[in-house]
Amino acid sequence: xxxxxxxxxxKRSWVASANDGITEFPLQNLxxxxxxxxxxxxxxxxxxxxxxLDLREAANRGLLNxxxxxxxxxxxxxxxxxxxRPVLRSLRHDIFRILAADGGPGDETxxxxxxxxxxxxxxxxxxxxxxxxxxxxxxxxxxIINGDDYELSQNYAYMPIAYNGRPSTVCVSGTDIRRxxxxxxxxxxxxLPSFGPCQWMDFELELGFFVGSGNAxxxxxxxADAGDQVVGFCLLNDWSARDIQMFEMAPLGAFNGKSSGxxxxxxxxxxxxxxxxxxxxxxxxxxxxxxxxxxxxxSDQRMGGADIALTATISTAKMxxxxxxxxxxxxxxxxxxxxTFAQMVAQHSxxxxxxxxxDLIGTGTISGPTRADLASFFExxxxxxxxxELPNGETRGFIEDGDEIxxxxxxxxxxxVPIGFGTCAGRILPALSHxx
Amino acid sequence: xxxxxxxxxxKRSWVASANDGITEFPLQNLxxxxxxxxxxxxxxxxxxxxxxLDLREAANRGLLNxxxxxxxxxxxxxxxxxxxRPVLRSLRHDIFRILAADGGPGDETxxxxxxxxxxxxxxxxxxxxxxxxxxxxxxxxxxIINGDDYELSQNYAYMPIAYNGRPSTVCVSGTDIRRxxxxxxxxxxxxLPSFGPCQWMDFELELGFFVGSGNAxxxxxxxADAGDQVVGFCLLNDWSARDIQMFEMAPLGAFNGKSSGxxxxxxxxxxxxxxxxxxxxxxxxxxxxxxxxxxxxxSDQRMGGADIALTATISTAKMxxxxxxxxxxxxxxxxxxxxTFAQMVAQHSxxxxxxxxxDLIGTGTISGPTRADLASFFExxxxxxxxxELPNGETRGFIEDGDEIxxxxxxxxxxxVPIGFGTCAGRILPALSHxx
Numbered sequence: 001x002x003x004x005x006x007x008x009x010x011k012r013s014w015v016a017s018a019n020d021g022i023t024e025f026p027l028q029n030l031x032x033x034x035x036x037x038x039x040x041x042x043x044x045x046x047x048x049x050x051x052x053l054d055l056r057e058a059a060n061r062g063l064l065n066x067x068x069x070x071x072x073x074x075x076x077x078x079x080x081x082x083x084x085r086p087v088l089r090s091l092r093h094d095i096f097r098i099l100a101a102d103g104g105p106g107d108e109t110x111x112x113x114x115x116x117x118x119x120x121x122x123x124x125x126x127x128x129x130x131x132x133x134x135x136x137x138x139x140x141x142x143x144i145i146n147g148d149d150y151e152l153s154q155n156y157a158y159m160p161i162a163y164n165g166r167p168s169t170v171c172v173s174g175t176d177i178r179r180x181x182x183x184x185x186x187x188x189x190x191x192l193p194s195f196g197p198c199q200w201m202d203f204e205l206e207l208g209f210f211v212g213s214g215n216a217x218x219x220x221x222x223x224a225d226a227g228d229q230v231v232g233f234c235l236l237n238d239w240s241a242r243d244i245q246m247f248e249m250a251p252l253g254a255f256n257g258k259s260s261g262x263x264x265x266x267x268x269x270x271x272x273x274x275x276x277x278x279x280x281x282x283x284x285x286x287x288x289x290x291x292x293x294x295x296x297x298x299s300d301q302r303m304g305g306a307d308i309a310l311t312a313t314i315s316t317a318k319m320x321x322x323x324x325x326x327x328x329x330x331x332x333x334x335x336x337x338x339x340t341f342a343q344m345v346a347q348h349s350x351x352x353x354x355x356x357x358x359d360l361i362g363t364g365t366i367s368g369p370t371r372a373d374l375a376s377f378f379e380x381x382x383x384x385x386x387x388x389e390l391p392n393g394e395t396r397g398f399i400e401d402g403d404e405i406x407x408x409x410x411x412x413x414x415x416x417v418p419i420g421f422g423t424c425a426g427r428i429l430p431a432l433s434h435x436x
Numbered sequence: 437x438x439x440x441x442x443x444x445x446x447k448r449s450w451v452a453s454a455n456d457g458i459t460e461f462p463l464q465n466l467x468x469x470x471x472x473x474x475x476x477x478x479x480x481x482x483x484x485x486x487x488x489l490d491l492r493e494a495a496n497r498g499l500l501n502x503x504x505x506x507x508x509x510x511x512x513x514x515x516x517x518x519x520x521r522p523v524l525r526s527l528r529h530d531i532f533r534i535l536a537a538d539g540g541p542g543d544e545t546x547x548x549x550x551x552x553x554x555x556x557x558x559x560x561x562x563x564x565x566x567x568x569x570x571x572x573x574x575x576x577x578x579x580i581i582n583g584d585d586y587e588l589s590q591n592y593a594y595m596p597i598a599y600n601g602r603p604s605t606v607c608v609s610g611t612d613i614r615r616x617x618x619x620x621x622x623x624x625x626x627x628l629p630s631f632g633p634c635q636w637m638d639f640e641l642e643l644g645f646f647v648g649s650g651n652a653x654x655x656x657x658x659x660a661d662a663g664d665q666v667v668g669f670c671l672l673n674d675w676s677a678r679d680i681q682m683f684e685m686a687p688l689g690a691f692n693g694k695s696s697g698x699x700x701x702x703x704x705x706x707x708x709x710x711x712x713x714x715x716x717x718x719x720x721x722x723x724x725x726x727x728x729x730x731x732x733x734x735s736d737q738r739m740g741g742a743d744i745a746l747t748a749t750i751s752t753a754k755m756x757x758x759x760x761x762x763x764x765x766x767x768x769x770x771x772x773x774x775x776t777f778a779q780m781v782a783q784h785s786x787x788x789x790x791x792x793x794x795d796l797i798g799t800g801t802i803s804g805p806t807r808a809d810l811a812s813f814f815e816x817x818x819x820x821x822x823x824x825e826l827p828n829g830e831t832r833g834f835i836e837d838g839d840e841i842x843x844x845x846x847x848x849x850x851x852x853v854p855i856g857f858g859t860c861a862g863r864i865l866p867a868l869s870h871x872x
Contacts, residue, residue, distance in 0.1 A: 126562065127604050132688060142687075153686035158629055159619055163688040164600035168563050168790045169653065178654035180787035183595055183728065193594055195728055198787075217605065217697070218614035219868070241787060250589035251578075252568060252599040253689025259789035261653070292619065292631055351616035351634075351677060353695035354604045432655070 003275050006030075006096045009417045013099045014106040017049025024410070024420025025049055030095050031267035031422070032077055032232065034120040037112040042120060044072040044080070046095055047267050047422070051111040053099060058110055064094045076124045077210075077268065082357035084213040085228045085271060092272050119266035121172050122234070123210060123358030128165040128262065129348065130206070130238060130362035132156075135285070135338035137367035140379050145187070157288040159295060160339035160347045162364075163253050165238075170262045170360060173424045177239055179401060179431040180260040184243035187383070193247050197431035198260075200242035200384065201399040204365040205312050205375035205407055207334060208236035208264050209341055211359040218352040223297040226342035227304060229355065232268035235310075235407040235424035236362050239263065242378055242398070264360070265407070265424040273419060277411035279305040281340045294350055295343045304340030308421070309333055309410045310366060312375065316394055317402030326406060327390055330380065332373035336366050401430045439711050442466075442532045445853045449535045450542040453485025460846070460856025461485055466531050467703035467858070468513055468668065470556040473548040478556060480508040480516070482531055483703050483858070487547040489535060494546055500530045512560045513646075513704065518793035520649040521664045521707060528708050555702035557608050558670070559646060559794030564601040564698065565784065566642070566674060566798035568592075571721070571774035573803035576815050581623070593724040595731060596775035596783045598800075599689050601674075606698045606796060609860045613675055615837060615867040616696040620679035623819070629683050633867035634696075636678035636820065637835040640801040641748050641811035641843055643770060644672035644700050645777055647795040654788040659733040662781035663740060665791065668704035671746075671843040671860035672798050675699065678814055678834070700796070701843070701860035709855060713847035715741040717776045730786055731779045740776030744857070745769055745846045746802060748811065752830055753838030762842060763826055765816065768809035772802050837866040 005011070006028065012019045013027040025031065025047040035045045035052050044055040055072040058064050064072065068091040071080040080088070099106065132138055135156075142150035155161055171177075179201055183193040186200060212231040215221045221229055238258060245257025281301045284291075297304075310333060313326035339347075344363075349355055367375040374380045377398045381388055384397030399405065405428075409421030441447070442464065448455045449463040461467065461483040471481045471488050480491040491508040494500055500508065504527040507516040516524070535542065568574055571592075578586035591597055607613075615637055621629040622636060648667040651657045657665055674694060681693025717737045720727075733740075746769060749762035775783075780799075785791055803811040810816045813834045817823050820833030835841065841864075845857030 127602060129602070129691075155619070155629070155683055155686065159684075161684055161688055162691050164602050164691065166563060166565070166600050166789060167603065168792050168795070169788075171653070176654075178788050181656075182786050183591070193591070195730065217607070218612075218865075220617070244787060247591055248595075248597055249687075250591065251685075251689070252597055253687070255565075255598050255600065256783070256787040256789065259784075260787050289628075294631065347692070348695075350618050351680060351692040351696050352605075352614050353602060353692065356604050359604070429654075 006092055007276050007416060009415060012101045013048060014101045015049045015051050015099060015111065017051065020049070023049045024422055026417045026419065027096065027099055028417040029269065029273050029419040030092055031269045031273065033122050033267045034076060035117045038116050042075040044077060047114065048099055050114050052114050052117055053095065054110050054112060058098060063098055065090060076358065077122045078124055078358035081123065081210055081212050081231050085231060088231055088270060089272050092270065119172060121170065122266065122268045125167050125170045125358065125360045126356050127359040128167045128170050129162050130165045130364060131160050131162040131344050132364040133160050133337045133339040133344065134364050134366040134375070136336055136369050137365040137375060137379065140367060144378065144383060157285055158292060160344050162348065165262060166259050169259050170264060173263055173265050173426065175261065175263060175426060176429050177261040177426045178429045180241050180244060181431050182241065182244040182256055183247055185247035186243045187246055198241035198244055201428055202240045202242050202377045203312065203399065203405045204238040204240055205310055205332065206236040206238055206365055207308065207363045208234045208360050210268060211355045211357060211361065214355045214357050215349050217354040220352060221345055221349040223295055223300065223342060223346040226345035227300055229345045230271055230341045232270045233274065234268055235265040235409050235421050237263040237405065237407060237424055237426060238362060261426065263424055263426040265422045267422045269419065269421055274306060274411065276413050276416045277307040278303040279307045279335060281305050282335060282338050295346055297342065300340050300342045304342050305337065306334040307411055307413065311408045313406045314396065315404040316390065318394060319392055322392065324392060329388070330373055330375060332366050332368045332375050334366060336368050337363055399428050401428055403428055442528055443712050443852060445851060448537045449484060450537045451485045451487050451535060451547065453487065456485065459485045460858055462853045462855065463532065463535055464853040465705065465709050465855040466528055467705045467709065469558050469703045470512060471553045474552050478511040480513060483550065484535055486550050488550050488553055489531065490546050490548060494534060499534055501526060512794065513558045514560055514794035517559065517646055517648050517667050521667060524667055524706060525708050528706065555608055557606065558702065558704045561603050561606045561794065561796045562792050563795040564603045564606050565598050566601045566800060567596050567598040567780050568800040569596050569773045569775040569780065570800045570802040570811065572772055572805050573801040573811060573815065576803060580814065580819060593721055594728060596780050598784065601698060602695050605695050606700060609699055609701050609862065611697065611699060611862060612865050613697040613862045614865050616677050616680060617867050618677065618680040618692055619683055621683035622679045623682055634677035634680055637864055638676045638678050638813045639748065639835065639841045640674040640676055641746055641768065642672040642674055642801055643744065643799045644670045644796050646704060647791045647793060647797065650791040650793050651785050653790040656788060657781055657785040659731055659736065659778060659782040662778035663736055665781045666707055666777045668706045669710065670704055671701040671845050671857050673699040673841065673843060673860055673862060674798060675862070697862065699860055699862040701858045703858045705855065705857055710742060710847065712849050712852045713743040714739040715743045715771060717741050718771060718774050731782055733778065736776050736778045740778050741773065742770040743847055743849065747844045749842045750832065751840040752826065754830060755828055758828065760828060765824065766809055766811060768802050768804045768811050770802060772804050773799055835864050837864055839864055
């Protein structure tokens with residue numbers, strides 16, 4: 001794995017919109033996804049400027065090398081990811097060759113205008129698990145619930161902790177999310193639970209990543225190999241019904257509070273595209289134990305982090321009616337992940353749990369240390385007690401019906417072309433009246 | 437849904453072993469599963485005595501009615517379960533007609549000797565979630581960890597609570613389970629965690645059940661319809677690495693402690709086969725709140741429980757070497773489920789979570805109120821402090837390498853032919869030395 005000619009900032013594409021200096025999808029990005037053109041079926045594609053390169057058609061015309069050429073004929077990226085990072089890197093080289101301007105004008109019949117296409121989940125997401133590596137989020141949520149002298153649980157500094165999410169509720173950006181109903185309890189404000197629509201509807205800004213070839217049942221992935229299992233990244237919104245979650249948490253953890261939907265951005269930013277934007281792992285907390293040997297790898301400590309700037313915006317129904325643009329809620333950064341992606345993979349598999357190609361893993365909410373980089377309303381509004389004021393005079397303690405929350409992600413480094421993640425957006429619909 | 441001629445105790449099959457009075461799979465059971473005959477591929481089948489009826493072949497010969505005749509041509513039962521209970525009942529009638537002795541001798545070329553076949557997971561298990569409705573287990577585990585004055589969390593009497601499990605680790609009975617390694621902490625005995633093989637390896641005796649047609653994302657299943665989503669049952673062993681679980685639980689719940697494998701019995705006892713063996717829901721705990729309206733249905737209260745006697749046995753390596761049979765560890769009963777299957781479905785979907793055809797849902801550990809019916813070693817041995825003595829002089833606080841744990845389930849009622857669940861068995865292999 002290395003920075004190579006596909007990251008060369010001087011290279012341009014024959015797809016004009018890829019060279020406009022503002023696109024998130026220049027020639028140096030080449031993210032993978034699943035799309036359908038108008039009146040066409042689902043297939044694999046690559047985002048390039050405001051176009052999508054049709055990978056199935058490229059394979060049909062003999063422009064891709066095996067084995068990737070066969071793996072991109074399906075309706076999900078699972079089979080491609082199963083081939084692992086070396087094959088994905090080879091595919092990146094093929095795609096770069098097809099789209100680079102070196103050879104003069106390209107074949108426009110390989111392209112579809114992205115605006116005309118539908119986008120889908122990139123993989124089948126047979127498994128979805130969600131970590132808790134945003135250390136500032138972990139500390140602040142503990143303090144909000146338990147008071148300022150809250151200390152992280154003992155396990156936090158020893159290993160990345162996580163819980164299993166619900167694969168069936170993972171959905172692609174743009175899917176509407178129905179406000180859930182259920183038994184709610186707003187901490188000590190409510191002595192007894194009551195049934196009705198969620199009153200503390202929240203978002204959580206996270207990164208997601210996808211598993212490559214995976215591991216056999218019963219055979220852990222060694223930390224030295226774990227980084228190679230991370231084949232790509234996306235933005236992830238772990239929508240959370242806080243009042244429902246608060247009532248259900250003891251003693252098994254979150255379940256229904258997280259089951260109304262988990263949105264992800266449609267384009268998988270490959271690990272190869274991310275090569276120039278890696279950074280050291282986060283510094284250890286004061287008085288932390290040594291990293292356990294099964295989670296420690298020198299090269300992972302040196303380059304296992306990621307330089308991704310993250311943002312969240314809100315667009316309310318009133319703002320849209322007035323023609324006003326979305327408003328930024330926060331900006332944060334992937335450097336606030338206390339454990340690396342490789343450490344999450346090693347931890348996830350250490351007990352023999354099998355990770356399958358295309359599995360989705362979330363980081364957990366990536367809040368930063370200051371007021372401006374809190375990555376959920378729970379933190380931003382101190383559980384609704386300090387509502388957030390919008391420029392148009394509206395206030396928000398939590399999400400209201402019609403609000404649309406959108407995430408963005410961007411990687412920049414001197415000497416390299418910036419790349420973006422696209423959007424992870426979702427709008428909250430009113431609760432079903434017959435369910436409440 | 438009703439008791440009909442397929443439950444008639446006077447009926448016999450032309451498959452002799454189905455009439456021997458001891459088989460778990462008489463003509464009145466007809467459980468569904470996935471098998472492969474020697475040198476054959478995977479297909480749908482029905483257990484009958486010591487034989488398997490080849491459902492794909494029966495469909496090929498025109499013996500089954502559509503739409504089930506098409507749905508049984510796959511390698512998993514998902515497509516069949518997606519058709520829902522009315523179609524499954526119609527299929528049961530077709531199968532009964534094929535296997536009943538009324539028409540004289542049957543066509544033996546439709547059968548395979550079960551002992552020669554391989555058995556697989558009945559569905560693809562795209563989602564697996566696990567409830568906590570064994571109320572005696574919930575109370576006792578709380579007392580063991582927190583002391584005798586432990587009280588159930590407030591939510592317990594309001595609704596069935598649950599957590600998401602890991603679909604990729606669900607395996608069929610007979611699959612070996614590798615003792616996991618990880619960071620362990622045996623409660624207060626260990627002030628600090630240590631890395632190594634699990635020292636508190638445990639089983640949990642549960643029932644599993646499978647989802648039928650399921651529900652659309654965002655649309656809860658009303659309690660009145662929820663029972664029809666439960667198309668069949670199995671035995672489930674939620675293998676648990678207690679020392680790994682104890683260290684990881686705060687604050688997100690169990691993850692790696694449950695990810696070394698979850699075994700299920702291969703035969704799905706259909707909801708139709710269970711019709712004669714339904715019973716009222718469990719009585720409410722003293723001082724319980726009223727059942728919330730979204731979880732209350734008169735007919736479910738009257739008949740939503742199940743009359744299933746459950747057992748667990750152990751066979752150690754030493755016992756097997758001496759030719760000694762397995763020893764019973766406990767016997768318990770499905771009547772100790774505090775919430776019904778329908779209530780679990782209604783709760784699971786109330787926030788809009790989609791349940792998909794073939795999804796697996798566990799009840800949680802079904803312990804009873806006395807020493808003889810504790811359904812995990814954690815309870816049986818009081819976390820290893822009161823080891824269990826076996827007839828050959830061995831003792832067990834938890835599971836040792838080479839131990840095989842096997843579950844059985846049986847339904848009996850005056851005037852009906854008893855039916856059984858088959859076996860859910862698994863053996864613990866030593867930890868991988870290179871992982872520890």
